[in-house]
Amino acid sequence: MKTSARAAAAALFFLLSSAPLAADAPRIKGEIDAKQFHDLIAREKGKVVLVNFWATWCVPCREEFPDLVRLEADWRSKGVVVIGVSTDLGKDLTAVEKFLATNDPAFANYHKKSGGDDQDFIDSVDPKWGGELPFSVLYARDGHKAAILSGKQSRADFEREIGKLLKAPAAGR
Amino acid sequence: MKVLSVFAAALVLAVLAAGPAVAETPAPSIGSAAPAFALTTIDGKPFSLADAEKANSLVVVMFISTQCPYSNAYNDRMRDMAAAYAKKGVQFVGVNSNKTETVQDAVDHARKHGHTFTIVKDPDNRVADQYGASHTPEVYVIDKAGKLRYHGRIDENSDDASKVTSPDLKNALDALLGGQSVAKAETKAFGCSIKRV
Numbered sequence: 001m002k003t004s005a006r007a008a009a010a011a012l013f014f015l016l017s018s019a020p021l022a023a024d025a026p027r028i029k030g031e032i033d034a035k036q037f038h039d040l041i042a043r044e045k046g047k048v049v050l051v052n053f054w055a056t057w058c059v060p061c062r063e064e065f066p067d068l069v070r071l072e073a074d075w076r077s078k079g080v081v082v083i084g085v086s087t088d089l090g091k092d093l094t095a096v097e098k099f100l101a102t103n104d105p106a107f108a109n110y111h112k113k114s115g116g117d118d119q120d121f122i123d124s125v126d127p128k129w130g131g132e133l134p135f136s137v138l139y140a141r142d143g144h145k146a147a148i149l150s151g152k153q154s155r156a157d158f159e160r161e162i163g164k165l166l167k168a169p170a171a172g173r
Numbered sequence: 174m175k176v177l178s179v180f181a182a183a184l185v186l187a188v189l190a191a192g193p194a195v196a197e198t199p200a201p202s203i204g205s206a207a208p209a210f211a212l213t214t215i216d217g218k219p220f221s222l223a224d225a226e227k228a229n230s231l232v233v234v235m236f237i238s239t240q241c242p243y244s245n246a247y248n249d250r251m252r253d254m255a256a257a258y259a260k261k262g263v264q265f266v267g268v269n270s271n272k273t274e275t276v277q278d279a280v281d282h283a284r285k286h287g288h289t290f291t292i293v294k295d296p297d298n299r300v301a302d303q304y305g306a307s308h309t310p311e312v313y314v315i316d317k318a319g320k321l322r323y324h325g326r327i328d329e330n331s332d333d334a335s336k337v338t339s340p341d342l343k344n345a346l347d348a349l350l351g352g353q354s355v356a357k358a359e360t361k362a363f364g365c366s367i368k369r370v
Contacts, residue, residue, distance in 0.1 A: 055363070057242040057243070057365075058365055058366075059240070059365075060365075060366055060368070087363050089332050091332075117329050117339065118329065118361070118362050118363055119326075119329070119360055119361040119362065122361045122362075122363070123361065128199075129361070130200075130307040130308060130311065130361055130364075131307075131308060131326075131361045131362050131363045131364050132307040132308035132363075132364055132365070132366045132367075133308070133363060133364070133365065133366060134366070150307060150366070151307075151366040151369075152366065
């Protein structure tokens with residue numbers, strides 16, 4: 001009894017002492033270029049993937065983001081994956097981390113690699129994308145791009161598109 | 174026959190449902206007629222694109238914002254280019270289509286940043302819709318015949334004007350003023366969505 005109480009206390013101490021470390025850990029999962037972005041999407045084949053491109057300086061992005069956090073929590077178990085990609089400049093990574101700490105998304109967020117010509121990245125995501133933010137792309141379970149959503153969307157807008165893709169039969173079945 | 178038309182309708186519906194949904198009208202293509210518009214400047218004067226085309230060699234229509242950091246990153250570049258190219262017969266026109274920004278906001282912003290080029294307010298974002306403009310800053314260059322010759326960004330480096338390697342708007346204007354075609358007539362960059370009605 002004494003031993004288990006000591007173990008519980010030790011576990012509690014470990015959890016409490018490691019909490020600040022977790023909070024301080026970088027929330028950005030890494031930097032990605034166009035190729036790495038497409039590799040990322042390919043790895044999620046079999047799931048409906050919603051990618052949201054955002055930036056801390058973009059007011060509608062900031063307004064839209066909390067809806068994505070809640071949406072992901074509700075749809076995760078139904079086979080939906082949300083991925084965030086910050087397009088902030090490299091010098092603004094502190095603001096990016098602060099924004100993520102405030103919103104606390106459970107989904108992965110990446111940072112678009114700085115440098116180079118943004119046009120190459122924009123075109124590789126979708127030739128119809130003019131560069132406006134926020135911008136979201138939905139991929140069906142077979143990995144094909146199914147919809148692009150320009151500008152700020154409501155949660156209902158996202159859920160309508162996701163619902164369509166979840167209803168569609170998965171390719172190869 | 175009936176079955177065929179039902180099938181065709183279903184096919185069209187299926188294609189539409191599967192295709193990506195873009196919010197705005199696509200921009201007019203390079204070489205096509207730039208949509209005509211007439212609006213009021215932020216200092217209360219009438220402005221007509223047709224009149225500007227007649228009076229100048231080229232017209233640069235720039236969708237701008239008072240609040241967007243990306244648009245604001247170009248404030249000095251817009252001011253300097255408008256002044257430099259005015260001497261060469263190029264008129265710069267700023268179009269503010271954001272519903273969240275008032276005429277007074279635009280007046281204050283222009284005064285603060287020394288923007289003496291024409292700025293018009295686009296109520297109900299009709300001109301932004303006609304041009305398929307999605308964000309700020311986004312520019313369109315129109316020639317004397319009213320044809321669209323360039324669409325896209327000012328340059329590729331919003332962060333640092335001194336490190337620009339692809340001055341796309343300048344290249345387009347210089348080429349057109351020199352009687353040449355624009356090598357890179359369509360470019361892209363990140364920007365703020367136009368806040369539509």
